[in-house]
Amino acid sequence: MPPLIAIRGLRKTYRMGDENVHALDGVDLDFQKGEFVAILGPSGSGKSTLMHILGFMDTPSEGSIVFDGEEVARLDPDRRAWYRSHRVGFVFQAFNLLPRLTIEENVALPLLYRDGSDPEANLAAARAALERVGMTHRLGHRPGQLSGGERQRVAVARAIVGTPSIIFADEPTGNLDVKNVDRVLDLLGSLIKEGITVVLVTHDLAVAEKAHRVISMRAGLVQEDRVR
Ligand SMILES: Nc1ncnc2c1ncn2[C@@H]1O[C@H](COP(=O)(O)OP(=O)(O)OP(=O)(O)O)[C@@H](O)[C@H]1O
Numbered sequence: 001m002p003p004l005i006a007i008r009g010l011r012k013t014y015r016m017g018d019e020n021v022h023a024l025d026g027v028d029l030d031f032q033k034g035e036f037v038a039i040l041g042p043s044g045s046g047k048s049t050l051m052h053i054l055g056f057m058d059t060p061s062e063g064s065i066v067f068d069g070e071e072v073a074r075l076d077p078d079r080r081a082w083y084r085s086h087r088v089g090f091v092f093q094a095f096n097l098l099p100r101l102t103i104e105e106n107v108a109l110p111l112l113y114r115d116g117s118d119p120e121a122n123l124a125a126a127r128a129a130l131e132r133v134g135m136t137h138r139l140g141h142r143p144g145q146l147s148g149g150e151r152q153r154v155a156v157a158r159a160i161v162g163t164p165s166i167i168f169a170d171e172p173t174g175n176l177d178v179k180n181v182d183r184v185l186d187l188l189g190s191l192i193k194e195g196i197t198v199v200l201v202t203h204d205l206a207v208a209e210k211a212h213r214v215i216s217m218r219a220g221l222v223q224e225d226r227v228r
């Protein structure tokens with residue numbers, strides 16, 4: 001099987017004053033369909049930069065990314081937006097839910113950006129996603145009325161509502177207590193049964209242990225790539 005994502009020679013260089021920061025310094029990686037991958041590495045090693053580029057929120061300086069057979073490293077903005085809306089989901093450490101919207105509306109939000117999207121169908125899809133994370137009893141609540149663990153489950157629902165091929169989770173358990181860490185990890189781990197690829201960034205070795213493959217980054221490079 002060809003990989004879902006094949007990354008070759010990926011570089012991201014930021015210009016800071018008269019200095020170049022090499023956030024990614026030549027990364028080669030493949031991600032397969034249905035893999036559960038953890039990325040470990042010290043602060044500043046390029047983990048978030050990699051997630052943002054693969055999630056179509058940022059563009060690389062150099063290199064190739066083949067996503068399901070299509071070269072996507074230098075797409076035009078419309079096609080990038082299509083990928084962002086149809087093929088990837090994102091989960092953030094700080095949840096990033098909109099405080100004025102209800103839970104149901106927050107989860108439906110990614111569908112709003114699709115051509116010809118229908119509000120009623122979007123809310124129905126949001127309710128189905130919320131059911132999968134066990135949050136249907138809070139549909140009309142606002143994020144501020146939920147616990148941290150509940151907010152992150154809602155954020156996972158928002159990440160899966162668009163039926164993505166891959167979910168990028170950047171420190172998704174960083175703000176959670178132990179009980180909720182396990183619950184959110186079990187939830188993310190369960191997605192691979194549906195063929196979704198899950199890539200999780202963490203500082204926590206115990207969290208990385210839940211994944212089937214652990215990639216260690218250092219100074220913008222993959223230092224180790226180990227299948228457990
Ligand atoms: N927008 C930016 N402008 C300039 N430098 C940046 C920018 N974003 C990231 N960097 C630099 O790129 C390097 C990699 O940053 P990145 O956020 O990817 O690290 P990280 O591994 O996610 O770290 P952490 O574990 O602290 O989240 C760092 O040296 C950072 O300072």
Ligand SMILES: [Mg+2]
Nearest residue numbers: 047048049170
């Ligand atoms: Mg980071």
